[in-house]
Amino acid sequence: MSRVKTLQSLFKRYRRPGDIVFAWIVLIFSVFLLSQIFDQTAYQSRGKLVAQPRFWPAISLGTMSVFAVFHLLGSAFSERIEGRWREVWHWIKSVEYAGWFIAYAASVPYAGYLPTTIIFAILLTLRSGYRNAKMISAAIVSSFIVVVVFKTLLKVNLPAGRIYEVLPDGLRQIMLTYF
Amino acid sequence: MENILLGLEMLARWDVILALFIGSIGGVIIGAIPGVGPAVAIAILLPATFSLDPIVGLTMLLGIYGSSMYGGAIPAILINTPGTAVNALTSYDGYPMTEKGEGHRALSLAYSASFWGGIFGILCLILLSPVLALVAPMFGSREIFLAALLGIILVILAHRGQIFATGMLAMFGIFLQTIGLDSVTYTQRYTFDYSFLSSGVNLIVVVLGLFALSQAFLLLGNPDSSPDAKPVKGRMFVGIRELMKHKRVATVASSFGVILGMIPGTGEFTAQFMSYTYAQKTSKSPETFGKGAPEGLIASEAANNAVPAAAMIPLLALGIPGEALTAMMLSVFYVHNVIPGPQLFQNNIDLVYGLYFALIALNVIVMVFLLFSTNLLTKVMRVPTRFLGIIILILSFVGVYSLRNSLTDCMIAATFGVLGLVLKRLNLPIVPIILGMVLGGIMEVKLRSAMPRLKSPLDMIDRPITFILFVIILLVLALHLRTLFKEYRAHQPQENHDFHDSQQR
Numbered sequence: 001m002s003r004v005k006t007l008q009s010l011f012k013r014y015r016r017p018g019d020i021v022f023a024w025i026v027l028i029f030s031v032f033l034l035s036q037i038f039d040q041t042a043y044q045s046r047g048k049l050v051a052q053p054r055f056w057p058a059i060s061l062g063t064m065s066v067f068a069v070f071h072l073l074g075s076a077f078s079e080r081i082e083g084r085w086r087e088v089w090h091w092i093k094s095v096e097y098a099g100w101f102i103a104y105a106a107s108v109p110y111a112g113y114l115p116t117t118i119i120f121a122i123l124l125t126l127r128s129g130y131r132n133a134k135m136i137s138a139a140i141v142s143s144f145i146v147v148v149v150f151k152t153l154l155k156v157n158l159p160a161g162r163i164y165e166v167l168p169d170g171l172r173q174i175m176l177t178y179f
Numbered sequence: 180m181e182n183i184l185l186g187l188e189m190l191a192r193w194d195v196i197l198a199l200f201i202g203s204i205g206g207v208i209i210g211a212i213p214g215v216g217p218a219v220a221i222a223i224l225l226p227a228t229f230s231l232d233p234i235v236g237l238t239m240l241l242g243i244y245g246s247s248m249y250g251g252a253i254p255a256i257l258i259n260t261p262g263t264a265v266n267a268l269t270s271y272d273g274y275p276m277t278e279k280g281e282g283h284r285a286l287s288l289a290y291s292a293s294f295w296g297g298i299f300g301i302l303c304l305i306l307l308s309p310v311l312a313l314v315a316p317m318f319g320s321r322e323i324f325l326a327a328l329l330g331i332i333l334v335i336l337a338h339r340g341q342i343f344a345t346g347m348l349a350m351f352g353i354f355l356q357t358i359g360l361d362s363v364t365y366t367q368r369y370t371f372d373y374s375f376l377s378s379g380v381n382l383i384v385v386v387l388g389l390f391a392l393s394q395a396f397l398l399l400g401n402p403d404s405s406p407d408a409k410p411v412k413g414r415m416f417v418g419i420r421e422l423m424k425h426k427r428v429a430t431v432a433s434s435f436g437v438i439l440g441m442i443p444g445t446g447e448f449t450a451q452f453m454s455y456t457y458a459q460k461t462s463k464s465p466e467t468f469g470k471g472a473p474e475g476l477i478a479s480e481a482a483n484n485a486v487p488a489a490a491m492i493p494l495l496a497l498g499i500p501g502e503a504l505t506a507m508m509l510s511v512f513y514v515h516n517v518i519p520g521p522q523l524f525q526n527n528i529d530l531v532y533g534l535y536f537a538l539i540a541l542n543v544i545v546m547v548f549l550l551f552s553t554n555l556l557t558k559v560m561r562v563p564t565r566f567l568g569i570i571i572l573i574l575s576f577v578g579v580y581s582l583r584n585s586l587t588d589c590m591i592a593a594t595f596g597v598l599g600l601v602l603k604r605l606n607l608p609i610v611p612i613i614l615g616m617v618l619g620g621i622m623e624v625k626l627r628s629a630m631p632r633l634k635s636p637l638d639m640i641d642r643p644i645t646f647i648l649f650v651i652i653l654l655v656l657a658l659h660l661r662t663l664f665k666e667y668r669a670h671q672p673q674e675n676h677d678f679h680d681s682q683q684r
Contacts, residue, residue: 016605026347033354033369042366051630053361056623057354057368060615064350071343087604094396094600098593101392101572105580105589117573124572128399128565135566146573154227156581 015078018087023072030068034061100124112161113151114179117143152178186532189234190540195533198235202242203541204548209243210250210262211556213406214398214567217247217263218390221507223571223578225383233515234530238537240511244504245297245487245538246545252289252480253556257282257408265486268451268479275471282411287418288473289480290549292429295422296481297542299433300440300488305535311496312528315521317644318497320629323520325639325648326499327618327625330443332652334614336659337449345611348602352615355380356623363627375587382616384579386507388592389609391575393599398568400600405564408557416550425477428458432478436485441492443501443614454482488538495519495531499621503610506617 041054049055104120111119121143125135150156160176167175189195209220220243228236251262256273269289276285318326331349338345358369359379370376422429432454439450458478459468468475493499498520500506512519517527524531549556579592602609633639640649 018601019605022601022605022607023344026351030347030351036369040367040369040371042361042364042368044364044366048630051363051627053364053366053368056619057357060350060354060357060619064347064354067343067347067350071347074343090400090604091597091601094400094597097396097399097572098392098597101395101576101593101596102586102589104572105576105586108576108580109584117576121569121573124399124569125566128569129403130563130566135563138566139569142570143573146570146577150227150577150581155230156227156577157230157584158577158581159584 015075015081016087017081017083018091019078019081020072020075021084021088023068023075027065027068027072030061030065034058034065037061100127108161109159110162112163112175112179113158114144114147114175115161115163117147147179182528182532185529186534186536189529189533190238190536192235194232194235195238195537198231198239199242199537199540200544202239203246203544206243206246206541207250207545207548208556208559210247210266211253211560212250212562212567213254213260213262213560214394214564215571216251216394217243218503218507219394219571220247221504222383222386222390223574225386225507225510226578226581228511229514233511233517234533234537236511236515237508237534240508241487241534241537242541244508245484245541248480248483248487249290249293249545249549250556252293253286253553254406254408254560256285256289256476257411257557258406258560260406265448265451265483266479268455269476271455271469272472272475272479275469276473276476279471281471282409283413284417284421284473285471285476286411286553287414287416287550288421288476289418290546291418291422292432292477292480293484294542294546295429296433296436296484297488298539299430299481300437300485301535301538301542303437303485304488304491304538307492308524308531308535311492312524315496315524318521319642320625321632321639321642322644322648323497323499324622324625324629325645325652326493326497327621329648329652329655330493330499330501330614330618331622332655333443334611336655338608338611341607344607348607348609349611349615352612352617353619353622354615355385355612356382356616356620375585380591380616381582381588382510382613383507383582384588384592385595385616386503386613387575387578388595389599389602389612390503391571391578392592392596393603393609395568395572395575396596396600397603398564398571401564403563403565405562406560408560410554410557421473422477425474428454428461428474429477429481431457432481433485436482437489440486440489440501443493443499443618450482450486451479454478491534491538495523495534496521498523500614500617503613506613509617 037054037058041057043052043054100120104116107116118140121139122136125139130136151158164172164175205220206217209215209217221240224240224243228239247263248265251266252269252273253262255261255266255270257277259270259274261267261270273285273289276282335342335346335349356379358376360366360377361368367377435454435457436450439453455475455478458474459465462468462472462474464472490501490505493501494505494509498509498518500509509519517523517530575592576589579589582588599609629639640646
């Protein structure tokens with residue numbers, strides 16, 4: 001196999017566009033955290049060095065910063081790969097889906113697990129560009145199955161929605177317990 | 180003998196059998212769908228298993244772990260897209276066989292080799308058990324500290340070409356586990372006066388963010404696609420007989436899987452590659468490798484399927500996980516107050532045997548299932564990727580929120596999800612963060628408990644096992660420097676960057 005030559009070749013993980021931006025972010029982040037070490041950790045006058053609460057944060061952040069410097073140098077001295085900012089824009093765009101996730105999590109205690117899951121599945125299906133009834137139906141069915149498996153059968157610890165309180169007696173009990 | 184019977188008795192329960200079926204068949208399906216993978220599935224299911232008995236929860240997760248690679252071979256062979264990252268080499272010989280109209284032969288060979296590797300790995304684990312029971316109690320705080328340190332070093336060095344980035348991420352993992360209230364001195368560490376940080380950063384929240392949510396964000400943000408695998412025609416049993424002609428390759432590959440599976444940080448990827456190289460070098464027709472050589476396929480699949488059982492060795496005997504999936508399983512042990520390590524073999528040997536039998540049973544279930552259901556799986560694989568992203572996002576919510584009904588956890592998980600996406604896009608590994616968190620915690624605790632017995636730094640290595648571990652650490656570092664020097668002198672040319680996308684699957 002011509003593509004598989006040496007053990008090293010399989011282990012190499014080459015740089016991708018945006019690598020240097022990530023390298024800068026991590027270096028700034030680690031140096032900032034390291035600069036806070038005296039404020040954010042304690043040093044007790046008694047006790048050995050390795051038993052100090054400051055020891056492991058100092059070791060990890062110190063080594064992280066050193067690695068981050070070398071990683072940045074490696075990126076800086078390597079050939080520039082086109083598409084750096086396009087890649088960064090892709091990262092930023094993913095924050096939208098993080099927002100969807102948080103909004104979903106924030107809605108469940110109010111609107112209930114079953115309704116919220118179905119609504120979010122439909123909205124995300126539309127957001128993903130699917131417009132046909134087949135995909136929307138698949139989203140409804142899949143989200144219903146997820147709720148049944150986890151809440152109804154496995155009884156995982158999820159809150160009942162406040163909206164269920166306005167339902168008629170019999171239905172309210174069922175929804176509060178199983179959905 | 181009594182312990183073996185107790186182990187069998189543990190499995191003879193309807194809930195354990197059900198978990199075994201769900202785990203093993205679910206694992207095959209998950210492995211067969213490119214873009215999901217066992218790490219995502221285990222991360223999502225992890226909190227749900229906390230309410231189950233340890234043997235039930237572990238059986239289910241073990242089922243997913245052990246069977247996903249069987250499923251991952253299907254897209255690798257049929258559409259040249261490995262279902263899991265460790266099936267990458269399977270596609271080299273599997274796909275050319277499909278192109279030649281021998282898809283059923285390739286699949287059958289892959290299943291048979293996987294079964295061989297799986298059973299070989301479990302037999303080694305069972306045979307090694309008495310040795311483990313003997314050696315494990317010799318591991319005190321110092322030994323476990325050095326073993327964990329060796330694990331961290333190996334994880335970093337195994338990621339050649341990106342060692343600085345991996346080191347940085349592993350250290351970030353170690354730092355993450357220090358956040359919160361220090362359990363010995365009761366002082367705050369990096370909480371920035373936020374109360375939610377006092378209890379620390381939860382490993383499961385990080386795992387769900389880095390593995391599951393990042394995958395959802397990745398799939399939702401990328402263009403939609405739907406893998407088109409054609410159903411296979413032909414007898415699926417042909418490979419079993421053919422495998423018998425290549426017993427040597429299968430056995431050596433499985434041995435590589437077992438040996439490398441035991442070493443933290445290396446695992447399937449290295450085992451698979453070394454087996455493939457061995458098979459090619461010892462083959463009578465090495466020129467056929469990459470063009471549909473059955474030995475190449477066998478080497479790759481036997482090696483990666485021998486790893487799960489072997490990876491259980493450091494986890495069960497020392498409580499040290501070697502990779503992300505066993506690190507996740509460690510949390511199931513902890514939640515049920517079953518602490519893996521030297522005492523496990525003395526106090527919970529029935530559980531250990533139960534797990535062994537579960538591993539054997541899952542290989543049999545998967546093998547039978549696959550021989551009859553491959554064409555069904557080719558339909559499941561066609562799920563559009565963005566839709567898959569939606570389902571993973573919805574499932575991730577269950578995992579994160581069911582832990583303690585905390586919106587803050589969801590926000591932390593979402594943040595790690597974005598970080599995971601960035602790492603995957605940059606083809607940087609996620610595993611060092613998780614191993615850093617787990618092994619960092621172990622190192623801190625073990626070093627502290629070893630302190631009263633240490634008068635000078637040399638006392639750290641004055642026992643036989645600590646000395647051996649220390650020598651291994653030095654040897655690993657020296658070998659790495661030697662390889663770097665040799666590489667520098669050889670001036671190896673750069674290869675195609677697109678080939679190296681192992682972290683994106």
